[in-house]
Amino acid sequence: MENDEISYASVSKWLKIKHLMLVDTLARTRNMHTTAELMNLTQPAISKMLRDIELLLGFALFERQTRSMVLTELGEFVVRYARMTLDDTQSFVDQLNKLRKGGHGHLKVGAIFAATSVVLPEAITRIKLDRPMLSIEVIEQTSNQLLEMLEHKKLDLIIARFTDERYQQPFEFRALGPEPFCLVVNSRHPLAQFDEVATDQLGDWPWVMYPFNAPIRRRMESAFAEFNVRTPTNTVETISMPTFLQLLQSGPMLAMLPESMVQSQVQSGLLKVLNTPFKVEPQDYGIITRKDEPLSEAAREFADTLLEFARLRREAGDR
Numbered sequence: 502m503e504n505d506e507i508s509y510a511s512v513s514k515w516l517k518i519k520h521l522m523l524v525d526t527l528a529r530t531r532n533m534h535t536t537a538e539l540m541n542l543t544q545p546a547i548s549k550m551l552r553d554i555e556l557l558l559g560f561a562l563f564e565r566q567t568r569s570m571v572l573t574e575l576g577e578f579v580v581r582y583a584r585m586t587l588d589d590t591q592s593f594v595d596q597l598n599k600l601r602k603g604g605h606g607h608l609k610v611g612a613i614f615a616a617t618s619v620v621l622p623e624a625i626t627r628i629k630l631d632r633p634m635l636s637i638e639v640i641e642q643t644s645n646q647l648l649e650m651l652e653h654k655k656l657d658l659i660i661a662r663f664t665d666e667r668y669q670q671p672f673e674f675r676a677l678g679p680e681p682f683c684l685v686v687n688s689r690h691p692l693a694q695f696d697e698v699a700t701d702q703l704g705d706w707p708w709v710m711y712p713f714n715a716p717i718r719r720r721m722e723s724a725f726a727e728f729n730v731r732t733p734t735n736t737v738e739t740i741s742m743p744t745f746l747q748l749l750q751s752g753p754m755l756a757m758l759p760e761s762m763v764q765s766q767v768q769s770g771l772l773k774v775l776n777t778p779f780k781v782e783p784q785d786y787g788i789i790t791r792k793d794e795p796l797s798e799a800a801r802e803f804a805d806t807l808l809e810f811a812r813l814r815r816e817a818g819d820r
Contacts, residue, residue, distance in 0.1 A: 521583035611647040611659035615759035679783035704731035
C-alpha cells in the first residue's frame, strides 16, 4: 500500500479511538510494555494493533530500537493528529456530561495578562448575568502559548495578538484595542525621585522582563536599540504578574508592564511610572478564533460582549 493513496473513506471505516490512544500513549512512553500496562492490554495485543495501523496507513510510525520506540517523521504527524482528536473527544465528553447534569455549557478562554485586568472581567460579569450556569475557564499565558493552544483546539477563543504572519491564515482577528505599556519602579527606588529620567540611566539597574519568546520582549529589544540603551544583563525573566509585582517591591528593579495591570498599584503609591523618553510601541490585541470552525452560541455571545465593551471604551476615550 506504500504507493497507494490513503482515502478518507478507508480511514474513517477502520480508524478508532483506541488506535489513536495507542499511538499517543506509545509516543509518550516509547515502550511497548509500559504502553500495554497503561492501556490495560497485553503486549502481543498492542503489537498487533500497531502492526495493523501501520499496514493500513502504509508506513511505519515508529522505528524499533533496542530499548526504545522512536517516532518516524510521518509518525510525528500522525501523533499530532491523534492528540488533537483525543483532546477534542475529551472536551466533547466533558461538555456532554455537564449538559446531562443540567448545566449550560463550558467556555474555555485564553487571555494575555493585560486582558485579564480589564476586558475579561467585564465580559464575564455580563455573560454570567444571562447565563449563570455557563462554566467559564480562563487560561492566562503569552500570545505564543495561547495561539498554539488555539491551534490544537484546547481553547474556544483567545484574547491575544498575532506574533507571526503564519497565524493570519488559520485564524480570524478582531481588534479590541491597543495595549499601552509603561516603565515602573517601586516608590522607594532612587529613580522615583526624578521628574524625568534620562535613557542613559536605565541600563544601570536590574530589570524584571518578559522572556524572549514573548512579543513585548521583542519590542523592548527594538526599543533598547532605538534609544541607544544598553540591553540589561542583570535581569529576572517571568510571565507571572504576581512575580513582577513582588520583585518590584523587593528591590530597586525596573519593569515595562501594561498600564492596565499596574493602574491600582500606581494609584495607591506602591509603584511609580517613570517619565522617560524610553517607550515601547503599543500593539493591538483582540479576539482570535479559528476560521474553519464556527463558534458555539456561548462563545459567540462572549465575543460580541467583548467587542461591545471595547466600543464603549473607545467612545469614552474620544469624549
